[in-house]
Amino acid sequence: MTLLIYDGTFGGWLTAVFEIYEYKLKDVVFAKNESSNSLLFSNTHHIETDPKKANRVLNGLKKHLSTHGITNLYHAFFSELDQIEENLFRFAEYVLSSPVNIEGDLSNNAVLNVRKAAHLTGKESHRMKAFxxxxxxxxxxxxxxxxxxxxxxxxxxxxxxxxxxxxxxxxxxxxxxxxxxxxxxxxxxxxxxxxxxxxxxxxxxxxxxxxxxxxxxxxxxxxxxxxxxxxxxxxxxxxxxxxxxxxxxxxxxxxxxx
Amino acid sequence: MVHERVMEKLAILADAAKYDVSCSSSAGQNKRKNSNKGLGDTGNGICHAYTEDGRCVSLLKILLTNHCIFDCAYCVSRKSNDIKRAAFTVQEVVDLTIGFYRRNYIEGLFLSSGIFDNPDFTMERLVRIAKKLRLEENFNGYIHLKAIPGASDELIKEAGMYADRLSVNVEMPTEKSLKLLAPEKNHADVIKPMEYLKNEIIGYKEEKKSNFKAPLFAPAGQSTQMVIGATQENDLEILGMANYFYEQMNMRRVYYSGYVPISYDSRLPEIGTPVPMIRENRLYQADWLIRFYGFNVNEIVGFDQPNLDLDIDPKLGWALRNLNQFPVDINSADLELILRIPGIGVTSAQKIVRARKFKRLQPEDLKKLGIAYSRSKFFLAFSSPFYLQKDLSSMQIKEQILNIQNSKYKNNFSNQLSLFQ
Structure with a gap:
């Protein structure tokens, strides 16, 4: 298992996705900077947020997703749900490996989880516009x-x-x-x-x-x-x-x- | 503003306006953008708060005054009612609206009024407030004005230039009830401004198509309201009237307002009679079926069953009367048919149609998608060979569904039943 330490930003997460492919990392677990339980993991990998790498991943995702799908991914990231980074990565893997747009495949857990997380964030941001x-x-x-x-x-x-x-x-x-x-x-x-x-x-x-x-x-x-x-x-x-x-x-x- | 007096006026004139249930603040397709770097915009509408009765607060909903020359029995501001009267000045309404809007309390203003002096005099004040908000305060938020029956076409037209929505309330579903409770009024008085508005709205829309700089005219359309349960109409008459408003008047919304007893008048339900909240809810459900689910009003109510069931929703009621249309195979049926399955709403139906492109959906997939499977299962067919569907009668299905659902109205409902028994 590899612990990925990133800065907690969306750009950081995208960079991490790039490096997972680049270094062929397996079984990744995400952690934000401050986390300190790195001792539990045999490997740790530090992500330096890199706009170039982030953009390449984002553009790749854009090719396989609708605008709405990209928005959902972005919203889901801000849900701060437990293990959202891992869930999003599984989703991204599925997106990038499939020749067709898979965002409607709601009986797939990765797709459904991202949609649910996006829905949660969407609801919360609507609430804040109100409250x-x-x-x-x-x-x-x-x-x-x-x-x-x-x-x-x-x-x-x-x-x-x-x-x-x-x-x-x-x-x-x-x-x-x-x-x-x-x-x-x-x-x-x-x-x-x-x-x-x-x-x-x-x-x-x-x-x-x-x-x-x-x-x-x-x-x-x-x-x-x-x-x-x-x-x-x-x-x-x-x-x-x-x-x-x-x-x-x-x-x-x-x-x-x- | 003189603080104490304004505070008192607000209490009186908000209280008097609260029986008008319209709350929509959605702009529809013609959103009002804040392009002049002024204040506010309109979008899909936001409910900023919810009162303890669970109704949303999105607009500052007030009367300009509750002085009124009419004596409509169902109205709390009727001339003969012994209540405190008050009137806002134009500037007070403007200051309240802006002060509330800047603090993000509201989406805009919903201004109605009792009729003082004459319709034109009243309408002119309403228009002046909207005009001041738009032109002097650079306000782009939502404005809903009442079109006062009997006001001149010119004033109503001017109102449409500044307001997002205009409404004329029909209040009584039939002429007969109107004659009983408001002898001074005719249905024709409210139909006339509705028709005028309909034609103006269509005209400006056409113009906008060829010239994008053409001004907006009531971009959020018009709406109306009917009081439910004050008089003897059945749901067939009420929904028939609503259907007329949707089809003939291009109404965006028809609101149903369960009558809250406010008078000892012998023509009306006694004070203390419960507000017909279940019936009101069923009417809204029926309204939604007509507007979003492709149902025809005749499928929901008819001469043989003029009232909606109170114990089950109208979609389930329709399904139970039409068991021959089921079961539906969600893996192959058209969206229109899926929309008719009890327990599946518009969003769920769309999810099903998208998800089935990837695999044949099974019961556990439906549960995952968040569909009310315990209700819908009686109406679904699956291709799996091991799936056995018992042949149940509509009575049996109804009983099973009623047993599993824990209706928010359960207590309420058993009370109401005992009233009739």
Whole structure:
């Protein structure tokens, strides 16, 4: 068995696929940089992400897959599911070995697993497009904190850039400790360090725009006013808005001042 | 904005608007792009939140005012109802919409209104708000406006230039019910603006084909709503009316709104009567069968069975009445036939058609694809020689399916049964 250590990026994974063929590696297991259980493996192989190699693999895959198939592969990578790299490799092997496009062969496990993973990421990125709740600061920045199950910021940045083209915004993934920031021109990936506790109420009061609290209360007020009590359906409510998202949803956080 | 007063108005005017169930914010084919580097765009629609009744919140859905000159018995804003009245100013609606949109709370605005003074006066305000959002705020998000029956063609046309969708609610499925509950109104009053909109939408669409710079006119089409369970109509009448709207008026959507008792009026169900949620759900299922599954309304309801089954969905109901069409061999049947198998939806049917190109599908493959095999198995034929299909009657199949399914309405349903027994 060979342990492949790569940098955790999609380009890194593509490079790894190239080198598996190049060095005829067998029974590979993927690990991101920080993993340290390399002692368990007889061989370790370090992948240096190489855009040339990555592109060759990507172009090879593009020849055998539809645009939709490529998108699915890319989304599946960001699902961060257990063993997703190995599953994707098995899928890529099947794709590259077959003369016809196999993405519809859903009774094949590799194909089905990639589709499921892509579906999961797709669902999560759709949820984040819905559940981001921007708050306005004094310096006209709209910021939001999210904790998505999959690593979806790379997949939703275009949506937010297109939609909120005339406002500065920041979406921060507090689980993965990075954010995306739009400065009215382009979106950049950012890492943040906080001087004080970012969720303390004192800190929030200091940085918030004067109308921010009013709008949050308006939204809570609206959210409860449109509910029809005689149709109450808690199960459906939670199915659509699972509890793990509530702590970042303005309408599910009671207004403490009331 | 004067904070407290706006807060109060929002509570009153959101509460009054919530019985209008339309929630769609999908742009259809003519997406509104943010090409002027302004604010917002429209796409496939996003549900930003879900209320505790499980309904989605995608738009800021409010009335401009709940003052109304009409006295329709089914409406919470009727003239004779003793409730708090309020009215937003044009600027307040604009500020709320923009403030909510910039915080990613909503996809846009759904603005309706009680009729104050006269239809033109009301419509003019609605149009002014949409115009201000588009031209002054550079807003490209979704706007759904009510077309007020009786308003002039010019105003309705202007509304179509700024709104994505326009709707006129028919509310009562038949003229008879309308006469009973809203004697001041006629069906003709709502059909007229619908017809006008239909022709304008078709006209602008044609123009767009030859000239891509032609303006958009209500690119997300028009919709309407019927109140269910306030009056005596059966499902045949309701679905027949819906079918008329889809075929004759090119409606994008017909909404069914289970009547929530809000009045002690003796013409209406008493306060405390349960909202007919199962029936509403069955009507939506039937609506989907007509729009996406290739069913004809006559196959779902007819003079011999004018109401949908409440205990099983309409597709299963159709299959049980037409057992002679089954079993279907999913390895060879056309997509249209696969769509008719209970337990197989549109996505699953498409998956089957793609996957069968690679191998002959067996029951375990179907389970892997995520198909409700326990329901569909009664209607499937497999080529495997060892597969035995017992000849079951439709009653037996129904009983077996009801036993395995744990319906979300089970409790609800047994209550309702006992009401009729």
């Amino acid at each position: 981001v709740r921007f708050k306005l600061t004094k310096d006209n920045l709209y910021y939001a904190i999210v904790e998505p199950d999959c690593n979806v910021l790379p997949l939703i940045q275009k949506h937010f850039k297109d939609r909120y083209a005339d406002q500065k915004w920041l979406i921060y993934d507090s689980k993965r400790k990075y954010g995306i920031y739009y400065d009215l021109e382009q979106v950049a990936t950012v890492q943040l360090t906080f001087d004080s506790n970012p969720s303390s109420s004192k800190f929030l009061a200091e940085i918030s725009d004067e109308n921010e609290e009013f709008f949050q209360n308006l939204w809570r007020n609206y959210f409860s006013s449109v509910n029809i009590e005689s149709r109450k359906n808690t199960k459906l409510h939670i199915q659509h808005m699972p509890k793990r998202y509530w702590k970042n949803l303005t309408e599910k956080i009671p207004n403490l001042k009331k």
